Amino acid sequence: MARYSQGFQSVTTTSGGKADATAYVSSGYPFFLQGGTSTMQLKVNELQCGGEATAASAVQILQFGRDSTVAVTSISGNFNALLDATSTAPGTTAVFGNAATTNPQRSTTLGKLIQHSFNAYGGLVRWQARQGEEITVIGNTASLGEVSYSPFTGNVAGPVSGHCLYELC
Amino acid sequence: MRSLRSLEGVLLIDHRCSMGVPEEIMVSQGLPKDAGKKETVWESATVTCNHCEAQVVLNPDRSRPRGFCMHCSHYLCDECEAKRFLGLPCYPFKARVQDYLEAVDKGSTPEAAHEAIFVQGVRPAQSVVMLDSSPATSQVSQSPLILP
Numbered sequence: 001m002a003r004y005s006q007g008f009q010s011v012t013t014t015s016g017g018k019a020d021a022t023a024y025v026s027s028g029y030p031f032f033l034q035g036g037t038s039t040m041q042l043k044v045n046e047l048q049c050g051g052e053a054t055a056a057s058a059v060q061i062l063q064f065g066r067d068s069t070v071a072v073t074s075i076s077g078n079f080n081a082l083l084d085a086t087s088t089a090p091g092t093t094a095v096f097g098n099a100a101t102t103n104p105q106r107s108t109t110l111g112k113l114i115q116h117s118f119n120a121y122g123g124l125v126r127w128q129a130r131q132g133e134e135i136t137v138i139g140n141t142a143s144l145g146e147v148s149y150s151p152f153t154g155n156v157a158g159p160v161s162g163h164c165l166y167e168l169c
Numbered sequence: 170m171r172s173l174r175s176l177e178g179v180l181l182i183d184h185r186c187s188m189g190v191p192e193e194i195m196v197s198q199g200l201p202k203d204a205g206k207k208e209t210v211w212e213s214a215t216v217t218c219n220h221c222e223a224q225v226v227l228n229p230d231r232s233r234p235r236g237f238c239m240h241c242s243h244y245l246c247d248e249c250e251a252k253r254f255l256g257l258p259c260y261p262f263k264a265r266v267q268d269y270l271e272a273v274d275k276g277s278t279p280e281a282a283h284e285a286i287f288v289q290g291v292r293p294a295q296s297v298v299m300l301d302s303s304p305a306t307s308q309v310s311q312s313p314l315i316l317p
Contacts, residue, residue, distance in 0.1 A: 038279035039270055051187070059190050061198060114180075114224045117198045117205060122187030127224065129178040133217040135224075138266050139279055144287055154194070 003083040006031055006096045007163045010052060013120075017061055017155030020108040021068060026099035029150035030062070030160060031078050032071050034095040035140040041169040042094055043134035044147065047127045049162035051120025058120040058158025062151055064127075064135075065111030070146040073101035083165070094168055095140070106150060107143045116149075120158030134167070173244065177214040180226055185210055201228060219243030219261045220252075260290055264298035271297045 014028035030049065035042060047064055077098035082089060113135055118125045129135065139145040149164065182204050184190070190205030204211045214227045219238060223246045227235075236250025237243070240259035253259070265286050272282035272293055285291050 039273050041266060041270070057188055059194060061194065110221070112199075113222060115198050115200060115226075116182075117190055117195055117200060118182050119184060119187045119190050119205070123182070123184045123189070125183070126181045127178065127215065129215075129217060130176055133176055133178060135217070135222050136262060136266055138269060139283065141279070141283070144283070152198075154197075 001167060001169050002087050002090055003165065003167045004080055004094070005083055005163050005165050006033060006078055006080050006094075007161075008078045008098060009161045010159045011098060011161070012157055012159050013060060013062070013151040013155055015155070015157035017151035017153045018106070019153050020106045020111050023069070023105050024103040024148070024150055026103060027077060029098055029148065030162065031096060031098050031164060032067065032104045032146055032148035033137060033164060033166065034070055034146040035137055036092040036094050038139050038141070040092065040094065040138075040140065042137040043167045043169060044137065044164060045129045045131070045134040045167065046165035047114060047116070047149065047162070048124070048164075049116060049118075049126075049149070049160050050124035051118060051122060052159040052161060053120040053122075056121060058156045059154075060116070060118055060120050060123075060151065060158055060160060061153070061155045062116040062125075062149060062160075063106065063112055064114040064116065064147060064149045066107045066113065066143045067104040067111070067146040067148050068107035068143045069102070069105035070140070070142050071095070071097065071100035071102060071104045075100045090168060094166070104146060104148045104150075106148060110143050113147070120156075120160055137166075173216075173242075176243065177216055177227070178224070180213050180215050180224070182211045184208060200226065216244040218246035218249050219263075220245055220249040220259070222262050223248075257290070260292060261298075264296075267298050268293050268296050271295075
């Protein structure tokens with residue numbers, strides 16, 4: 001099926017981050033990715049993030065994990081593009097963004113799928129899965145219907161950009 | 170025939186042009202202390218836990234046996250390994266996804282299917298996924314791959 005890249009540009013992560021089961025701040029986290037229907041299946045296979053801090057050390061403590069509260073209402077932010085320009089986009093696509101009226105909350109039990117810690121002053125981090133070993137998002141409700149990439153407690157505010165590659169099955 | 174090595178992903182942390190991250194922060198986040206060393210590139214293999222899909226960074230210095238399920242022939246994270254040790258049957262995440270989609274397709278509500286399959290871990294009677302049917306054992310298994 002269709003493969004997509006969700007990108008985020010110069011997002012300044014929230015100072016101090018957010019603990020599990022605490023609502024994120026709009027535009028203070030890189031992204032969330034949510035299924036478009038109750039049976040939509042997404043497979044995340046790459047996650048990359050690069051720091052853009054220009055003057056001082058900015059340690060990023062970012063976590064990719066499942067959300068116990070999913071984003072709803074006035075969702076916005078980021079961009080989503082088909083990787084293969086010749087593909088035809090499915091009728092319903094995934095829901096994505098980094099701002100909403102009700103922002104996501106990271107699950108305390110399922111919220112730690114990948115840990116990315118790096119310095120936004122010159123550092124970058126990337127995770128790639130082997131084919132068949134991707135992280136699955138199923139449906140569009142908590143806690144398996146949405147994943148997010150967000151700053152954890154102790155994070156130092158800093159601008160980051162990156163992408164998340166996923167397949168819409 | 171696949172090997173366990175063929176299932177590995179990769180995690181890269183590049184601090185070649187950076188002052189890095191203090192060791193105590195990396196350790197507190199479950200990463201090796203040298204992963205955030207300044208002016209270096211740190212790269213490690215990762216494996217996907219087949220029961221919950223958490224990413225496990227393979228630590229070459231680990232001396233304990235790594236969690237491994239002989240039913241699905243995959244590595245497990247420590248939490249799922251504890252459940253396996255206690256006798257919970259193997260029910261891979263991707264098999265749950267297939268069963269969930271099948272249940273919804275056959276008329277079950279998404280909420281009910283989610284509750285039964287993902288929360289309670291009950292395999293539907295007409296599961297569409299073939300799994301090893303031998304009884305789950307609580308024997309300790311040594312990973313077949315002993316890293317140096």
